[in-house]
Amino acid sequence: MPSVFSSALPGLTGLSAPRWRLRLRHPLTLGLFSVALLWLIWQIAAGSGWIQPLFLPAPQAVLAKLALAAGQGFMDATLWQHLAASLSRIGLALLAAVAVGVPLGLAMGVSPVLRGLLDPLIEGYRPVPPLAYLPLIVIWCGIGELSKVLLIFLAMLAPIVLSATHGVTRVSPSRLRAAQSLGASRRQLLWRVVLPTALPDILTGLRIGLGAGWSTLVAAELVAATRGLGFMVQSAAQFLVTDMVLAGIVVIGGIAFVLELGLRALQQRLCPWHGQQD
Amino acid sequence: MDDDALRAWSVSVRYPGQPEPALADVSLSIGPQALTVALGPSGCGKTTLLNVLAGFVPPSQGRVTLAGAPITGPGADRAVVFQHDALLPWLDVRDNVAFALELQGVGRRERHARAEALLAEVGLAHAARQPVWTLSGGMRQRVGIARALASPSRALLMDEPFGALDAFTREQMQTLLLEVWRHSGRRIFLITHDIEEALFLATELVLMSPGPGRIVERIEPGFSRRWLAGEPVRALKSDPAFIALREHLLDTLARHRQANDKETA
Ligand SMILES: Nc1ncnc2c1ncn2[C@@H]1O[C@H](COP(=O)(O)OP(=O)(O)OP(=O)(O)O)[C@@H](O)[C@H]1O
Ligand SMILES: [Mg+2]
Numbered sequence: 001m002p003s004v005f006s007s008a009l010p011g012l013t014g015l016s017a018p019r020w021r022l023r024l025r026h027p028l029t030l031g032l033f034s035v036a037l038l039w040l041i042w043q044i045a046a047g048s049g050w051i052q053p054l055f056l057p058a059p060q061a062v063l064a065k066l067a068l069a070a071g072q073g074f075m076d077a078t079l080w081q082h083l084a085a086s087l088s089r090i091g092l093a094l095l096a097a098v099a100v101g102v103p104l105g106l107a108m109g110v111s112p113v114l115r116g117l118l119d120p121l122i123e124g125y126r127p128v129p130p131l132a133y134l135p136l137i138v139i140w141c142g143i144g145e146l147s148k149v150l151l152i153f154l155a156m157l158a159p160i161v162l163s164a165t166h167g168v169t170r171v172s173p174s175r176l177r178a179a180q181s182l183g184a185s186r187r188q189l190l191w192r193v194v195l196p197t198a199l200p201d202i203l204t205g206l207r208i209g210l211g212a213g214w215s216t217l218v219a220a221e222l223v224a225a226t227r228g229l230g231f232m233v234q235s236a237a238q239f240l241v242t243d244m245v246l247a248g249i250v251v252i253g254g255i256a257f258v259l260e261l262g263l264r265a266l267q268q269r270l271c272p273w274h275g276q277q278d
Numbered sequence: 279m280d281d282d283a284l285r286a287w288s289v290s291v292r293y294p295g296q297p298e299p300a301l302a303d304v305s306l307s308i309g310p311q312a313l314t315v316a317l318g319p320s321g322c323g324k325t326t327l328l329n330v331l332a333g334f335v336p337p338s339q340g341r342v343t344l345a346g347a348p349i350t351g352p353g354a355d356r357a358v359v360f361q362h363d364a365l366l367p368w369l370d371v372r373d374n375v376a377f378a379l380e381l382q383g384v385g386r387r388e389r390h391a392r393a394e395a396l397l398a399e400v401g402l403a404h405a406a407r408q409p410v411w412t413l414s415g416g417m418r419q420r421v422g423i424a425r426a427l428a429s430p431s432r433a434l435l436m437d438e439p440f441g442a443l444d445a446f447t448r449e450q451m452q453t454l455l456l457e458v459w460r461h462s463g464r465r466i467f468l469i470t471h472d473i474e475e476a477l478f479l480a481t482e483l484v485l486m487s488p489g490p491g492r493i494v495e496r497i498e499p500g501f502s503r504r505w506l507a508g509e510p511v512r513a514l515k516s517d518p519a520f521i522a523l524r525e526h527l528l529d530t531l532a533r534h535r536q537a538n539d540k541e542t543a
Contacts, residue, residue: 172362172363172364174360174361174362174363174364175363175364175365175366177332177334177352177358177360177364178358178359178360178364178422178425179366179377180334180352181332181352181353181354181356181357181358181429181431181435182354182357182377182378182381182425182426182428182429183353183354183378183381183382183429183430184381188381192366192377193366196366196368199368271368272409272411273367273368273409273410273411276367276411
């Protein structure tokens with residue numbers, strides 16, 4: 001989160017600075033600056049001939065490759081088809097992870113028994129790299145679409161469950177008790193007090209889950225895929241098409257970043273009180 | 279005996295793992311017109327007493343009744359106002375108040391009208407559509423009071439409702455509370471550790487002391503009724519009778535502290 005400090009400590013970072021300097025310190029300006037700098041270094045390193053194109057192709061070569069992939073395609077599918085395949089896997093996995101993870105996380109937050117039972121399982125599998133249990137999934141579920149989605153789903157599930165659980169523990173006893181004393185039933189407490197209180201954390205879980213999902217995409221598409229951004233990158237790597245590898249990385253990074261920004265905006269819209277209280 | 283009273287009968291509360299009971303043999307009767315204030319140092323069991331009256335904490339011994347009926351859990355006949363954190367930040371001011379009405383199944387339009395009327399009563403008509411997280415501490419407490427008034431409660435239980443406010447706002451809130459008390463006709467049980475606040479507001483004041491938590495003195499100050507009859511706040515708070523009672527309470531608190539210190543030493 002690049003903007004955490006500038007937004008949390010406006011008084012510190014903005015202390016008696018003139019306007020133009022404040023504008024320079026805007027997170028967007030800073031972000032654009034670092035991207036441009038990276039681009040420049042890349043351009044110089046690749047363009048000067050210090051590094052062979054096999055190791056680091058020039059930025060324009062990567063862009064050209066992207067254009068080629070978008071038009072003619074790469075490995076029997078266009079960039080858009082690869083993109084669509086990956087997005088639908090991520091989307092499916094996310095839907096499933098939310099459908100399972102949010103209720104489960106809420107239930108774990110509410111019930112200490114359930115938390116005691118499930119917490120070790122979730123905390124136990126969470127740090128295991130998806131590549132390690134990928135073979136198991138293939139043995140159990142085959143090499144079809146199910147295995148790919150399942151792998152991404154598992155990567156997303158843990159952060160979503162844990163965030164929802166954490167969100168529930170944020171409900172202050174006085175908020176619950178005040179609502180109870182106004183006549184709220186258990187059901188009403190859950191729907192009208194606990195769930196909205198946990199919402200900001202649930203959305204944070206979604207963001208973290210989505211990030212985890214993207215980072216297992218390549219692993220998931222190791223499994224007999226014929227389409228997908230991860231598949232595209234792997235095939236390119238096998239044939240040492242370095243510019244295609246970079247092109248794939250840029251696309252994955254760019255899309256994940258845009259989704260993250262979208263979720264942040266959603267969080268800001270749905271939970272404007274988040275981080276504002278007291 | 280007042281039959282309509284909210285009563286604690288020889289209530290003791292012992293939390294698991296605590297060496298001493300948090301409350302020992304506390305009896306209290308809060309009549310329909312009462313504004314009962316519990317005053318005492320930190321840890322003397324004030325919140326525990328409120329939690330027992332509200333039904334959040336079951337007494338280990340003794341019982342609690344409202345108009346003769348036993349209290350076994352929280353209920354809409356006793357609305358609680360907390361110092362912090364009890365409002366719902368995703369609802370605006372009016373909807374926070376209307377929340378209490380919604381729980382009773384009041385229809386949308388009537389809900390809004392009644393919530394707005396209650397907000398006017400606590401001087402917040404202008405802020406009805408504001409998000410609660412943009413309000414000052416004093417305004418939030420007024421929303422909490424309006425919300426408690428929206429419930430069908432017969433008693434308001436308030437745990438240090440003005441504890442986080444500055445002295446000026448605090449005094450405003452005290453007089454506002456007295457107006458609300460008169461208009462709504464609801465009894466109030468209020469906790470504070472501010473001696474002047476307790477003396478000014480209370481029709482009955484119970485002084486509590488820790489180790490174990492108990493009531494060590496009961497007085498009936500009566501300054502709130504004098505304020506409602508038209509005497510100014512500052513005059514009341516500098517009245518010789520007020521000052522004498524204040525010094526007396528300070529003295530009693532100091533004596534009990536010494537006694538406790540000796541016991542533990
Ligand atoms: N849930 C609990 N579990 C165990 N002990 C508790 C619990 N709540 C309160 N106590 C203990 O009971 C005693 C009385 O606490 P209580 O909160 O009623 O005091 P209080 O008068 O409200 O204090 P304060 O003015 O600080 O709010 C304290 O010794 C406290 O440590
Ligand atoms: Mg307390």
